[in-house]
Amino acid sequence: MSAITTTDITWFFACKTTDVPPNGGVCVKYKDEQIALFHFTRTNRWYATQNLCPHRRQMALSRGLTGTQQGEPKVACPFHKKTFSLADGRCLNDEHECSLTTYPVRLEDDRVYIGVSNAY
Amino acid sequence: MKIVVIGNGMVGHKFCEKIVDKSGSSAIQLVVFGEEPVQAYDRVHLSAYFSGKTGEELSLAPLDWYRGQNITLHLGDPVQHIDREQKTVHSHRGLTESYDYLIFATGSAAFVPPIPGTDKKGVFLYRTLEDLALMTAYAPQATCGAVIGGGLLGLEAAKALMDLGIPETHVIEFAPRLMPRQIDDKGSDILQTRLQRMGLQVHTSKSTQSILGANAITGLSFADGSTLPADMLVISAGIAPRDELAKQCGLQTGPRGGIVVNGQLQTSDPHIFAIGECALYNGMIYGLVAPGYEMAEVVASRLTAAAEPAKAFTGFDMSTKLKLIGVDVASFGNPFTTPDEGDSIVLEDATKGIYKRINVSKDGQLLLGGILIGDASAYNLLLQTCKNKLALPAEPADLLLGGRSAQPANMELPDDAVICSCENISKAAICKAVEGGHETFDAVKKCTKAATCCGGCAPMVKDIITATMKAQGKYIRNVVCEHFNYSRQELLDLVKVKSLRSFDEVLDHYGHGDGCEICKPVVSSILASLWNDMILAKGNDTAQDSNDRYLANIQKGGTYSIVPRIPGGEITPEKLIVIGQIAAQYHLYTKITGGQRIDLFGAHLSDLPDIWEALINAGFESGHAYGKALRTVKSCVGSTWCRFGLHDSVSFAIQIEERYRGLRAPHKIKSAVSGCIRECAEAQSKDFGIIATEKGWNLYVGGNGGSKPQHAKLLAADLDSATCIRYIDRFLMFYIKTADPLTRTATWLNKLEGGMDYLRNVVVNDSLGIAAELEKEMQQLVDAYKCEWREVVENPELRKRFSHFVNAPEEKDPTVKFETMRAQKRAAEWK
Numbered sequence: 020m021s022a023i024t025t026t027d028i029t030w031f032f033a034c035k036t037t038d039v040p041p042n043g044g045v046c047v048k049y050k051d052e053q054i055a056l057f058h059f060t061r062t063n064r065w066y067a068t069q070n071l072c073p074h075r076r077q078m079a080l081s082r083g084l085t086g087t088q089q090g091e092p093k094v095a096c097p098f099h100k101k102t103f104s105l106a107d108g109r110c111l112n113d114e115h116e117c118s119l120t121t122y123p124v125r126l127e128d129d130r131v132y133i134g135v136s137n138a139y
Numbered sequence: 140m141k142i143v144v145i146g147n148g149m150v151g152h153k154f155c156e157k158i159v160d161k162s163g164s165s166a167i168q169l170v171v172f173g174e175e176p177v178q179a180y181d182r183v184h185l186s187a188y189f190s191g192k193t194g195e196e197l198s199l200a201p202l203d204w205y206r207g208q209n210i211t212l213h214l215g216d217p218v219q220h221i222d223r224e225q226k227t228v229h230s231h232r233g234l235t236e237s238y239d240y241l242i243f244a245t246g247s248a249a250f251v252p253p254i255p256g257t258d259k260k261g262v263f264l265y266r267t268l269e270d271l272a273l274m275t276a277y278a279p280q281a282t283c284g285a286v287i288g289g290g291l292l293g294l295e296a297a298k299a300l301m302d303l304g305i306p307e308t309h310v311i312e313f314a315p316r317l318m319p320r321q322i323d324d325k326g327s328d329i330l331q332t333r334l335q336r337m338g339l340q341v342h343t344s345k346s347t348q349s350i351l352g353a354n355a356i357t358g359l360s361f362a363d364g365s366t367l368p369a370d371m372l373v374i375s376a377g378i379a380p381r382d383e384l385a386k387q388c389g390l391q392t393g394p395r396g397g398i399v400v401n402g403q404l405q406t407s408d409p410h411i412f413a414i415g416e417c418a419l420y421n422g423m424i425y426g427l428v429a430p431g432y433e434m435a436e437v438v439a440s441r442l443t444a445a446a447e448p449a450k451a452f453t454g455f456d457m458s459t460k461l462k463l464i465g466v467d468v469a470s471f472g473n474p475f476t477t478p479d480e481g482d483s484i485v486l487e488d489a490t491k492g493i494y495k496r497i498n499v500s501k502d503g504q505l506l507l508g509g510i511l512i513g514d515a516s517a518y519n520l521l522l523q524t525c526k527n528k529l530a531l532p533a534e535p536a537d538l539l540l541g542g543r544s545a546q547p548a549n550m551e552l553p554d555d556a557v558i559c560s561c562e563n564i565s566k567a568a569i570c571k572a573v574e575g576g577h578e579t580f581d582a583v584k585k586c587t588k589a590a591t592c593c594g595g596c597a598p599m600v601k602d603i604i605t606a607t608m609k610a611q612g613k614y615i616r617n618v619v620c621e622h623f624n625y626s627r628q629e630l631l632d633l634v635k636v637k638s639l640r641s642f643d644e645v646l647d648h649y650g651h652g653d654g655c656e657i658c659k660p661v662v663s664s665i666l667a668s669l670w671n672d673m674i675l676a677k678g679n680d681t682a683q684d685s686n687d688r689y690l691a692n693i694q695k696g697g698t699y700s701i702v703p704r705i706p707g708g709e710i711t712p713e714k715l716i717v718i719g720q721i722a723a724q725y726h727l728y729t730k731i732t733g734g735q736r737i738d739l740f741g742a743h744l745s746d747l748p749d750i751w752e753a754l755i756n757a758g759f760e761s762g763h764a765y766g767k768a769l770r771t772v773k774s775c776v777g778s779t780w781c782r783f784g785l786h787d788s789v790s791f792a793i794q795i796e797e798r799y800r801g802l803r804a805p806h807k808i809k810s811a812v813s814g815c816i817r818e819c820a821e822a823q824s825k826d827f828g829i830i831a832t833e834k835g836w837n838l839y840v841g842g843n844g845g846s847k848p849q850h851a852k853l854l855a856a857d858l859d860s861a862t863c864i865r866y867i868d869r870f871l872m873f874y875i876k877t878a879d880p881l882t883r884t885a886t887w888l889n890k891l892e893g894g895m896d897y898l899r900n901v902v903v904n905d906s907l908g909i910a911a912e913l914e915k916e917m918q919q920l921v922d923a924y925k926c927e928w929r930e931v932v933e934n935p936e937l938r939k940r941f942s943h944f945v946n947a948p949e950e951k952d953p954t955v956k957f958e959t960m961r962a963q964k965r966a967a968e969w970k
């Protein structure tokens with residue numbers, strides 16, 4: 020696993036852009052962690068969050084349907100359709116639900132990198 | 140101008156309300172005398188006193204209201220004398236008031252027949268709050284109650300005695316039947332049986348001769364020599380208009396009571412009017428509240444000059460529905476037509492205690508009247524049909540069978556149809572309120588007063604609200620979500636016309652933004668229903684609902700289930716063994732489902748293609764348990780084995796399951812075929828169900844299990860197999876094209892304008908001329924069918940998508956946990 024380390028963020032190579040289905044997500048393994056990576060083809064934006072849905076603690080968000088709500092990117096958990104903002108991780112249809120951890124994503128040609136904090 | 144009103148009952152109060160409404164309070168001075176100690180209350184619901192309503196709750200307006208409207212109200216102070224020369228009234232307490240106009244609203248009293256002993260202790264009337272208070276106080280010591288009078292009020296009084304806990308209650312009616320003015324002999328028989336079952340003893344053709352007992356009542360003796368022990372009696376033998384004061388001041392009254400009035404409700408003195416139950420119009424006393432309210436309206440309009448030319452009272456429909464007694468009883472229009480006036484259609488079901496009679500004009504065009512006992516749910520619509528002279532269906536008998544579709548839709552009623560007859564509210568007034576933004580039942584009630592009195596019109600008011608909102612496009616136009624400003628049906632037509640084949644294309648043409656978890660599955664379902672392309676092709680995979688995307692249902696813990704198709708529930712021992720072997724090899728939990736097939740649970744995402752490969756090699760195919768698609772066609776064993784079987788239900792079920800397998804729709808579709816009417820396959824609980832008959836197949840549609848179960852309804856009977864399939868093609872395709880997202884056939888049919896009759900016309904009679912097209916479209920889908928799991932298994936690109944980690948495809952999700960139970964695995968509990 021190749022990684023580039025800057026001062027406080029470690030950027031690790033997740034996959035090739037072509038490994039991610041258009042307008043969908045995949046699950047990326049990083050050490051013992053699972054990170055959901057999403058590609059919005061229309062706006063060519065990339066988002067990454069924890070793969071674990073906080074609702075019933077299911078490793079499933081990467082398999083959820085993506086979309087927008089008033090322009091804000093979101094993903095819906097396949098289990099009970101809780102939706103989470105991909106911009107800041109907050110739950111959009113249940114204010115009492117925990118938020119998701121989000122991660123920055125960087126592209127280098129056709130390579131996708133996800134940034135994880137060094138403190139972590 | 141000064142108006143004095145004598146009587147603060149229901150009609151007197153309504154008159155005050157109308158004057159206030161029409162005059163703007165200042166110009167007219169109103170003075171009201173009431174004999175009762177409390178202000179006007181809802182006499183119609185007087186019996187609610189026994190179910191705990193207080194006098195205060197029954198009151199029509201608080202005292203503050205009268206004060207606020209500057210109405211002078213003298214309660215407990217009856218008018219005793221009128222000087223018509225001086226135009227003054229004098230009250231019991233010595234007040235004198237002058238008037239420009241005087242209104243009699245003195246109502247009526249209970250009629251007490253001249254039987255010796257009516258003054259004994261334990262004998263009551265049933266008219267005022269005070270009567271009820273006295274009854275309540277006396278009842279605890281009573282063991283056997285009786286009511287003289289088997290009319291509308293008598294039955295209500297009898298129910299009151301039962302509610303008061305009196306162990307035995309009798310009703311004594313002089314006429315040979317109950318409610319002689321409203322229902323016929325047969326109806327009375329049925330009603331009598333039902334009342335007897337409720338514990339009410341009914342005696343008809345009994346003439347009471349005297350009331351027995353020294354001081355208090357101990358019994359009744361009758362003209363036929365018999366006696367009945369009783370220690371409490373309510374007299375409810377009719378009403379006597381309160382015309383004593385009118386007589387005393389020389390106004391013209393009728394020979395059997397009542398103050399004579401003309402169409403303007405004027406008495407023989409033009410400055411004096413009479414309204415409500417004391418008024419005698421055209422030789423008739425109107426003993427109901429609605430005509431009284433209408434009289435109040437006529438006089439109030441005239442005195443405020445609100446209606447020009449002045450309205451007139453022209454009589455009133457006396458249709459009634461008995462309330463509170465626990466048996467539906469209603470009569471409307473002319474309940475007793477003679478054979479030269481019209482033909483009667485009668486439905487009688489003695490076992491259920493139901494009797495319905497409708498009288499239809501000789502030419503079969505109009506409803507003249509009728510009687511409903513045991514089930515009066517159709518009362519409102521029948522009454523409206525009768526009053527508004529609406530055309531009857533070709534088979535008027537349908538009106539009795541209760542099929543909603545046989546009854547005229549509310550929106551067909553003319554605008555001036557009176558919906559709430561108590562408050563005289565027309566359909567137009569209700570529609571107007573809805574259009575003005577009053578879109579709930581409560582809001583409409585508040586705004587129009589409709590349904591505030593007897594409440595009988597409530598269902599109709601609700602229907603009109605819904606229909607009006609629909610007509611405004613508020614109900615029907617169910618746009619998909621923020622990304623598509625179209626209903627599913629509109630979108631389907633657009634996608635079809637433009638031949639669009641992927642979610643992205645549809646979004647480009649008709650949507651905006653990126654879509655979401657709502658519109659993506661809707662569009663995917665539309666695409667599948669139109670073209671039946673492989674759902675994971677053309678970049679459509681991420682537009683599928685999550686379960687469709689992985690062609691399996693996700694389970695607790697993140698594993699998946701596998702449901703191979705087993706058409707009709709028929710399976711060879713060899714195939715059973717293969718399922719067992721595969722389940723053992725991949726360590727899957729197995730269960731027989733409620734749909735006559737086998738479900739294998741607990742498969743890792745990455746194992747799905749391998750498992751399906753093994754199943755496909757053994758001759759299985761996808762069961763589409765994950766899709767809004769055809770699920771199972773259940774069957775009973777049928778004529779090949781069963782001694783009762785009429786036809787081979789298994790073969791037909793397999794034929795049907797294979798025809799529609801893979802068919803995607805707004806929601807899942809289930810079916811079943813039973814070999815005879817014993818219905819072991821439960822076909823009537825399915826979206827479409829088929830039952831063998833001597834002559835062929837009966838086809839039922841619109842059934843549903845789930846949380847709101849509903850039986851399917853018969854679409855067509857005694858069909859041969861080919862016709863049955865043609866009708867199913869048409870039915871399913873019509874459903875697919877017109878239903879809202881995630882709407883099962885039952886809900887769709889419930890909401891379909893015109894209901895089953897309409898659907899039958901489209902499917903069987905081809906009323907829209909689209910049957911051939913529907914069949915053709917279905918055939919295209921049938922021809923395009925391919926097992927989507929086979930396509931995945933055979934396509935390495937698609938197979939690759941079934942891995943948990945994109946960067947470690949060979950690894951399974953390490954967080955998946957199982958436990959053991961009864962020698963199989965199960966998902967670990969939610970954390």
Ligand code: SRM
Pocket residue numbers: 692693700701702730731732733734735736737738764770771807809824825842843844845846847883
């Ligand atoms: C496995 C099974 C229960 C069983 O162990 O027997 C089952 C299991 C599920 N049912 Fe069911 N239903 C099963 C028979 C039924 C039946 C009985 C029948 O079909 O004869 C009904 C009532 C009949 C009906 O649908 O009208 C039924 C009414 C539902 C409903 C309520 C539908 C409704 O209209 O209200 C849902 C929820 C939904 O579809 O939205 C549902 C949903 C589900 C889901 C898909 C829930 C989910 O999303 O995970 C379950 C997952 C099954 C899986 O992963 O394989 N299931 N479900 C049965 C599979 C039958 C099959 O072979 O395909």
Ligand SMILES: Cc1cc2nc3c(=O)[nH]c(=O)nc-3n(C[C@H](O)[C@H](O)[C@H](O)COP(=O)(O)OP(=O)(O)OC[C@H]3O[C@@H](n4cnc5c(N)ncnc54)[C@H](O)[C@@H]3O)c2cc1C
Pocket residue numbers: 145146147148149150151152172173174175182183184185186216217218219244245246247265266267292295381384414415416417425426427428429431462593
């Ligand atoms: C138990 C019961 C159930 C009923 N159910 C129904 C029903 O389901 N549907 C329906 O349409 N109708 C029903 N009715 C009939 C309905 O209540 C009457 O039609 C309605 O109350 C008539 O109104 P009114 O103002 O003419 O008479 P009332 O309401 O009787 O009012 C007349 C008032 O005038 C007072 N009064 C009389 N003389 C004088 C005087 N000299 N000075 C001052 N005040 C005087 C009386 O004390 C009384 O308070 C029912 C009646 C009863 C008793």
Ligand code: SF4
Pocket residue numbers: none
């Ligand atoms: S009834 Fe509920 S718990 Fe049981 S299988 Fe169906 S959806 Fe699941």
Ligand code: FES
Pocket residue numbers: 072073074075076077096097098099100101
């Ligand atoms: S587990 Fe994700 S919404 Fe329930």
